[in-house]
Each structure stands twice: as C-alpha cells, then as structure tokens.
Amino acid sequence: MTATDPRPGPPPPFDPELAPALRVINEFLAPGAFGDAGAVAMMRQAVPNAGQPANETFARGGAFEVEERTVPGPAGAPDISLLICRPAAALDPTPAIYHMHGGGMVVGDNRTGLSEILDLVKELETAVVSVEYRLAPETPHPGPVEDCYAGLVWTAEHAAELGIDPERIIVGGASAGGGLAAALALLARDRGGPALFGQLLMCPMLDDRNDTPSARQMAGLGVWDRSSNAGGWSALLGDARGTDGVSPYAAPARAADLSGLPPAYIDVGSAETFRDEDTAYAGRIWQAGGQAELHVWPGGFHGFDLMVPQAVISQDARAARTRWLRRLLAA
Amino acid sequence: MKDLTVRLDALDPQAGAALRVIAYFDDLVAHGAGLQAIVRAAAVLTAGPAALVDDARRVRIRVDGDGHAGKPSDAPDPAWPSVRLGSGDAVLWLEYSGPTRPVDAMVLERAAAAAAAVLDRTRGRRANPPQGPASVETLLDPATGPEARATAARRLKLPESGQLRAVALHGGDALVHGDPDGAADALPEGARAGIGPAVPVEDLPASWTAARLALRLTAEGTPGDPGPRVVHADTAGGLMLLAQTVGPDTPRIQDVVALERAAQAAPWMLAALDALANATSLRAAATALRVHHSTLQERAAHAERLLGWPVNDAPGRLRLHLALVLRRLHRAPI
Numbered sequence: 001m002t003a004t005d006p007r008p009g010p011p012p013p014f015d016p017e018l019a020p021a022l023r024v025i026n027e028f029l030a031p032g033a034f035g036d037a038g039a040v041a042m043m044r045q046a047v048p049n050a051g052q053p054a055n056e057t058f059a060r061g062g063a064f065e066v067e068e069r070t071v072p073g074p075a076g077a078p079d080i081s082l083l084i085c086r087p088a089a090a091l092d093p094t095p096a097i098y099h100m101h102g103g104g105m106v107v108g109d110n111r112t113g114l115s116e117i118l119d120l121v122k123e124l125e126t127a128v129v130s131v132e133y134r135l136a137p138e139t140p141h142p143g144p145v146e147d148c149y150a151g152l153v154w155t156a157e158h159a160a161e162l163g164i165d166p167e168r169i170i171v172g173g174a175s176a177g178g179g180l181a182a183a184l185a186l187l188a189r190d191r192g193g194p195a196l197f198g199q200l201l202m203c204p205m206l207d208d209r210n211d212t213p214s215a216r217q218m219a220g221l222g223v224w225d226r227s228s229n230a231g232g233w234s235a236l237l238g239d240a241r242g243t244d245g246v247s248p249y250a251a252p253a254r255a256a257d258l259s260g261l262p263p264a265y266i267d268v269g270s271a272e273t274f275r276d277e278d279t280a281y282a283g284r285i286w287q288a289g290g291q292a293e294l295h296v297w298p299g300g301f302h303g304f305d306l307m308v309p310q311a312v313i314s315q316d317a318r319a320a321r322t323r324w325l326r327r328l329l330a331a
Numbered sequence: 332m333k334d335l336t337v338r339l340d341a342l343d344p345q346a347g348a349a350l351r352v353i354a355y356f357d358d359l360v361a362h363g364a365g366l367q368a369i370v371r372a373a374a375v376l377t378a379g380p381a382a383l384v385d386d387a388r389r390v391r392i393r394v395d396g397d398g399h400a401g402k403p404s405d406a407p408d409p410a411w412p413s414v415r416l417g418s419g420d421a422v423l424w425l426e427y428s429g430p431t432r433p434v435d436a437m438v439l440e441r442a443a444a445a446a447a448a449v450l451d452r453t454r455g456r457r458a459n460p461p462q463g464p465a466s467v468e469t470l471l472d473p474a475t476g477p478e479a480r481a482t483a484a485r486r487l488k489l490p491e492s493g494q495l496r497a498v499a500l501h502g503g504d505a506l507v508h509g510d511p512d513g514a515a516d517a518l519p520e521g522a523r524a525g526i527g528p529a530v531p532v533e534d535l536p537a538s539w540t541a542a543r544l545a546l547r548l549t550a551e552g553t554p555g556d557p558g559p560r561v562v563h564a565d566t567a568g569g570l571m572l573l574a575q576t577v578g579p580d581t582p583r584i585q586d587v588v589a590l591e592r593a594a595q596a597a598p599w600m601l602a603a604l605d606a607l608a609n610a611t612s613l614r615a616a617a618t619a620l621r622v623h624h625s626t627l628q629e630r631a632a633h634a635e636r637l638l639g640w641p642v643n644d645a646p647g648r649l650r651l652h653l654a655l656v657l658r659r660l661h662r663a664p665i
Contacts, residue, residue, distance in 0.1 A: 016364035017371065020355040310375045310398025312367065 008217035012271045015299030017311040022222065022301055025308075031221055034228035037137060040106045040235060052111035058085050058118060064128075071154040074146035081132040082151050083110050085118060086163055087125045093159065095168035095329055096127040097200065098152050098184075102175030102303070104205070104224065104232035105136045105144060113174055116306060120321055124329060127164050129155050133180070137235035141250040144236070145183045149193070152184055156194035168329070170198040170262075175224070175303060176232065178204025182252035182281070185261050196262040198328050200321065203268045203302055204278060207253035208233040208241050212276035222272055222301035229273050253277050259288035265324045266292060267317060269300020295320050349437050352376060356441035366449050370394045370423070373442040377425055377435060382407070383446055385421035390450070414439040416447045417474070451476040467505050471497055473536040484532050494529035497539035499546040507535060523549050523560045538564075544574040547663040548656065554598060557605035558659060570656055577660040586638075586654040587661065593637035600637075601655075603630045607642050608652040 014022060033039055055066040064085040073080045087094055097120075101112040110130040117128050133147035152171065159166035171181040171188075178201040185199045210229050219226040233241045233251075240246055248255035264285055268278040275296065282294035297304070297317050305314035359372055366383060373381035374394040382393040382403035393403035407413050412435045413424035423443050425435055469475050469483035484491050489509040498506040501523035508517055518524055525545030527538030541564035548570055550558025564571060583591075594601050602620060606627075610616035613631065617624035631642055638654075641647040 013362060016359055016362035017368045019362045020358035020372065023354060023358055024351065310371060310396075312371065312398065312400070315398060 008213040011217050011221055013299055014222075014271050014301060015297075015304070015311065015313050017313065018299060018301060018304050018308055021308040021311070025223065029223060031219075031223060031225035032227035032231075034104050034106065034224065034231040036231055037235065040137070040231065044107050052109060053115060055083075058083075058111075058114060060118065060122070062088055063122065064088060064118065071151060074143075074150045077143065077146065077150075078134075080147050080151050081110065082155065083114065083130040083132070084162060085114075085128045085130075087127060090125050090127075090163060093163055093165040094125050094127050095170065095197065096129055096155070096159075096162075096164040097121060098155055098169055098171045098181075099128055099130040100133065100148050100171070100173035100177035100180040100184075101130065102173060102177045103135075104228065105176045105236045106232055107135065108176075113177065113306060116174075116309075116318075117172070120318065120325065123322075124325060126325075126329070127162065129162075129164075136232075137238075140238060141236050141247065145180055145187070145249050148180050148184055149187050152188070152194055167195060168197045169194060170200055170325075170328070171196055172198075172200030172202070173204075174202035174306065176205045178202050179206050179252060182206060182264075183249045185264075186252055186255055187249055189260050198262050198325075199264045200325070201264060201266045201278070201281075202321070203272065203274055204252075204266065204281070205229070205232070205274060206251060206281055207277040208237055208246050208251040209253070210242065210273075212273075212280075214275035214277075215273045218271060218273050218275075222269075223304075223307070224273060224302040226273055253281060257288065258284045259290060261285060261288075261290050263328060264290070264292040265295075265321065265328075267295040267297065267320070269302060269304055270296050270298045271300060272302040274302065293324055348434050352434065352437045352441055356445045360445050360448060364445070364449075366390060366446055367392050367394065367400055369442050369445045369449065371398050371400070373423070373425065373438050374398065376438050377427065377432075380426040381424065381442070382426070383421065383423045385416070385419065385450065387420055388450060390421070412436065412439055414443045416443050416450070421446070421450065448476075452478045467507055470507055470532070470535045471505055471539040475536075477533065480532060480535075489532070491532060493531075495532055495535055495538070496529050497527040497535050497542045499525040499527070499539065499542040501546060501549065505539065505542075518561065521560070523551070524562075525549060526561065526563045526565075528565050541571065544571055547574045547660055547665070550659055554602045556659075556662075557602045558655065573653075573656060574660060577657055578663075578665045579661055581661065583661065584654075584657065586640075586650060587657050589638045590651075590654045590658055593634055596637055597630075597633070599630065600634060603627060604634055604642070604651055605655055607631060607634075608648050608655055613643065 033043055058064060058066045065088050067084045069082045069084060070079045071082055097117055099117050101108045101110055103112060110132040114130050121128060131148050131151035133144045136144060156166050156169060171184045173181045181199050182201055182204055185196055188194050188196055210226055210233060215226045237246060237250060246254050266278055266282045268275050279294060279296060282292040285292040297313055300313060305317040308314055355372060359369060370381050370383045370392045371394040374396055375398060378396045380393060380395045384391050384403055391403055394400050407424040410428045411424050411426055413422055415422050423439060423446060466483040466486045469479055481491055487507060489495060489507060496508045498508060525542045527542030530538045545562040545564040545567055548562040548567055549560055550556045552560045606616040606620045610619055613627055614624045617627040620627060635641055640650055642651050
C-alpha cells in the first residue's frame with residue numbers, strides 16, 4: 001500500500017456479541033499492549049505460562065495419549081520440545097496437525113491454544129503435535145521458524161513411530177502461529193521437505209510492512225493493533241522490519257511465488273489489523289493457481305473465537321474450520 | 332488464550348461486577364444485538380443456562396453456559412431466578428437453583444430490559460400476522476415503541492407521514508383510516524362507530540382514546556335508542572367531556588329520571604324527543620320523523636307535561652339534548 005491510497009473509512013463495527021466482551025478484554029489487554037519491548041516483558045508476566053493446562057487436561061479423559069518429546073533443533077541450535085497428542089483409540093496411522101502457537105512471536109508456549117486445536121480434531125481421529133519454538137526478541141528470525149521446521153522434519157521422519165500418516169500432515173496455527181505455518185509451507189516447498197497435506201492459517205500474521213488499509217483503519221482498536229504488530233515484527237526482525245531484505249520465511253506475504261503450496265484455510269475478522277494481508281494472501285494463492293478457502297468473519301477482532309468462544313460467530317468460525325478439515329481429510 | 336475467556340466469575344465480584352453487567356448489556360444494545368445474543372450474554376455471565384420464552388410472539392430461546400442455543404423446557408422451575416418482561420407474558424430465567432447470587436438479579440434485570448427493547452423493535456406486539464387486528468392494536472397501544480409502530484403502519488399500508496384516524500366500532504373492533512377526510516365514508520356499511528381526530532401516526536393512541544369516547548355518544552338509531560350511529564370526536568365538543576366522566580355508575584340527575592319516566596309512557600316518546608332536540612324547528616323535526624307537524628305538536632305538549640320543562644325554546648331543547656346524551660352515557664359501558 002502506498003501513501004497515495006485514499007484514507008480507509010471508519011472501522012467496521014464489531015460484532016454485537018463481541019463488542020461487550022472486547023471492552024472487558026481491553027481492560028487487561030490493550031490494543032497496543034505489545035507496542036514496545038518493555039511492554040512485552042510485562043505481557044509475559046501478565047500471561048504467565050504457569051497458568052497453562054497440564055498434560056492431563058489435554059488427555060481429555062483418555063481420548064488422547066499425551067507425550068512430551070525432546071528432539072533435535074536446527075543445526076547448531078538447542079534441542080526443541082514437541083508436545084504430542086495422539087488419539088488413544090486409533091489403530092491405523094492418523095493424520096496430524098503440526099501446531100505453532102500464537103503470541104506475536106514474543107509470548108506463549110506450545111500449550112497456548114492447544115485446547116482449541118484438540119477441540120477441532122476431536123471427532124476426526126487426528127493427532128496434534130505442538131512445537132515449542134524460541135521467542136523473539138531473544139531469538140530473532142530465523143531462529144523461531146527454523147525451530148518449527150526442525151520439529152516438522154523430525155515429525156515427518158518419525159511418523160511411523162508416532163502412529164502418524166506422513167502424507168497427511170497439516171501445518172496450522174493462529175496469529176503468529178498462522179504466519180509460522182504459512183512459512184513452513186513455503187520452506188517445505190522450497191527445500192523439498194515434508195509433503196504437506198494442508199495449511200490451517202487462523203488470523204495469520206503474514207506481513208511485516210504493517211501498512212494495509214485494515215492495519216491503519218483498526219489502529220488503537222481491538223486486540224493486536226498496528227502498534228502491537230510493529231512491536232512483534234520489530235522483536236523478530238529488528239531494524240530490518242519493513243525493509244526490502246525481509247525473508248518470505250519470516251513474513252510470508254513477502255513471497256514472490258505462492259504456487260505449489262498445499263490447500264490453505266485462511267480465516268480472519270473484518271475488524272482486525274490482519275484482515276487485508278490475510279485476504280490478499282488467499283487472493284494471491286488463487287491467482288497462482290492454488291487452492292484456498294477464505295473466511296472473513298464480520299465484526300471479528302483478532303483472536304475473537306479464542307477469547308470469546310461462546311459467541312455465535314465464534315461457534316460458526318470454529319465449525320467452519322472443522323468442516324474444512326473434515327472435507328480435506330475425506331479426500 | 333482461554334484464560335482470557337470472558338466470565339463474570341473471573342471478574343471483580345463486588346462493586347465492579349454491577350457496572351460490568353450494565354456496560355455489557357449496554358454494549359449489546361448499542362451494537363444491535365438480537366434476542367439470542369442477549370440470552371447468551373445472560374448465560375455466559377452467570378456461567379449457566381438462560382432462557383427467554385414469549386409465547387405470544389413465538390419466541391423460545393435457551394442458551395447454555397457455553398453459548399450453545401437450543402429449545403427451553405416448557406416452564407421454568409419455580410426455584411430458578413426469573414423476571415417478566417414489561418407487562419407482557421414474556422419471561423426470562425436462569426437455570427440455577429443454588430444459593431442466591433446478587434449478580435443474578437442484575438443480569439436478569441439488564442437482560443430483560445435489553446430483550447424487551449429488541450422485542451419491541453423486531454417482533455411488534457404479537458406474533459406477526461401480515462395484517463389484521465394485531466397490527467391495528469400495535470398502532471393504538473401507547474406502549475408501542477416508534478419502530479414497532481412504523482412497522483405496523485407499513486403492514487396496514489398506511490402512510491407513515493400524514494394524518495390518520497382511529498375508529499372505534501361498536502362491539503370492540505378497531506380500525507385505522509389513512510384518509511382523514513374519508514373516515515366515515517370508509518366505515519363498514521351501517522356501522523356504529525366513534526371516529527377519532529386526525530393525527531400523525533405516533534399520536535394514534537390519543538385518537539383511539541377519543542374514538543372510544545365518541546363511540547359512547549352513539550346510539551342504535553332505533554325508536555328505543557334514538558341518536559346518531561356515528562359520532563366524530565372532532566365535532567362532539569363539550570359532550571366529549573361528559574363522555575369522559577359519565578358512566579353507568581354515575582348517579583342520575585332529575586332530568587334523566589324524568590326522561591326515563593317519559594320514555595315509559597309511549598313507544599314514540601324517545602324518537603320524538605330526539606328529533607325535537609336536534610332539529611332546527613318543530614316542522615323540521617316532524618319531517619325527520621315523517622309525522623304531521625300537528626301530531627308532533629301534540630306529542631311535544633304531552634312530553635313537556637311528563638318532563639316538567641318546555642321543549643319549544645332553546646334553553647329547554649338544550650336541557651333535553653343533555654338529558655338524552657346523559658341517558659346514552661348511562662347505558663354505554665366505559
């Protein structure tokens with residue numbers, strides 16, 4: 001987007017059910033809460049990982065076997081941890097979702113958002129592998145995405161041991177995790193890595209340039225506004241953020257070629273920073289001859305379905321993902 | 332992220348909770364939330380099922396604590412907290428039977444107010460027949476909100492701007508006429524009716540009140556109950572004030588007692604007196620009654636003896652006119 005673009009109109013209204021919840025959320029999570037490095041340190045304390053669910057929670061009363069594995073990281077880097085949830089009743093190798101958590105590249109761990117992924121696959125006899133990647137700013141690009149890739153390669157190579165069908169691995173995640181999933185699809189294509197079956201990109205964080213109409217339109221509003229987005233990308237890329245040299249494996253919107261990718265599922269709220277970069281990504285996949293399913297949820301703020309799961313629009317957003325996954329896996 | 336889930340039990344349970352509940356429902360209303368969203372808010376904020384039932388409008392909504400919508404049971408357990416919406420039959424309840432929680436009453440109150448506003452806005456006053464008595468009733472009910480009133484006017488194909496008249500028909504039915512000058516012409520043939528003043532749509536309840544008063548001034552138009560079958564509130568003048576205050580239980584004044592006594596004396600009496608009171612002359616009254624004027628003159632003399640006052644001068648005719656009107660008002664239910 002250039003400076004000659006007409007100014008965007010007023011922000012689209014938030015969904016009626018999401019608006020009152022957003023007021024409460026904003027009391028402890030301001031739209032620009034991740035705007036600078038000092039704020040990130042505070043947010044890590046405010047969203048402590050100690051509050052994350054234990055393995056028993058993910059076991060869902062025995063429906064899943066939960067195991068934590070330490071596996072080799074990228075060359076020359078520390079080992080990484082994978083939290084592996086396998087359907088306990090499965091006899092044959094199952095499909096798997098290889099999951100990267102959200103948190104703007106700066107907060108969260110591999111338990112963040114995992115419950116929602118298990119909800120998604122619970123009737124589909126599908127395993128979930130959630131990778132613990134190092135966070136920015138301590139670990140800048142390419143550390144986080146290379147951690148994720150290393151875990152993906154290990155998972156594909158050890159699929160038989162894990163009871164996973166290596167031809168049915170779907171990468172997925174929300175927000176920063178969605179951006180990492182899109183990046184893994186590009187990396188796997190470009191390096192001749194594991195053949196991926198799909199990419200599940202939930203409100204993905206794709207574009208470090210942070211200058212779309214929606215980014216400007218929603219500044220100061222919702223969750224993860226333009227200022228938080230600048231903070232997240234700066235933590236990952238430092239001074240390179242927004243410059244010509246940014247790698248598509250850091251910011252997939254930078255990829256010149258979106259052909260040859262696995263089928264994509266992309267969803268996003270109409271009232272969030274990422275709306276335009278996410279819809280543009282779907283458009284470019286189609287233009288490249290690829291397959292993508294795009295859902296724009298009217299009046300949704302960033303992560304609305306995770307933060308306000310009871311709202312009817314959240315129920316519909318989750319149901320749409322399940323239907324896509326069911327269709328994909330039935331193929 | 333699940334930690335961020337909005338639950339009231341995670342919120343400040345003291346003073347802050349009430350303000351949050353108020354802000355929560357205010358936001359819902361401000362963003363045009365529908366009934367299910369309001370019931371869902373009640374369910375989510377109290378972490379248990381909530382339901383709204385309004386049989387008259389065919390509304391039956393139940394939402395559980397996780398936000399999933401379904402059908403409610405027929406009637407709430409009496410032990411559950413519940414509240415009625417406005418003056419209607421709609422009821423909103425929480426499926427909770429533990430110890431009293433102060434926030435329940437606050438949630439019910441705010442949710443009921445929000446739901447009542449939505450019902451008024453979207454469902455009118457009754458389950459939605461495309462036309463018919465319910466829409467007329469909506470127009471005439473002072474409790475109807477502006478949106479529901481406009482909807483009802485559209486359903487009846489009435490102009491939303493411009494003058495309308497409410498019409499009260501004998502027997503209890505109501506009409507609304509869009510052509511203020513033609514209200515009487517458009518009446519069902521032979522109808523006995525009171526016609527209200529021409530008003531903008533938002534003042535129809537007042538026109539209806541006047542129409543019902545005017546109806547009390549009408550008569551069957553028969554020898555036993557002579558008088559006009561149609562009365563316009565616009566032209567009834569001070570008689571409207573009498574119609575407002577005089578009913579079956581009002582004590583009869585002496586003139587009315589005398590009139591009733593005279594009416595017993597001859598079958599032609601009331602019709603003759605009505606004609607005399609309303610006509611400009613005895614000759615004109617005789618023409619209206621289709622009797623010879625000398626006959627009417629004899630009857631007038633007979634009536635004067637029974638009544639005790641003359642009917643051939645203006646004060647006497649006014650006294651007679653008022654006695655006839657009062658007699659009708661004593662006979663007309665309020």
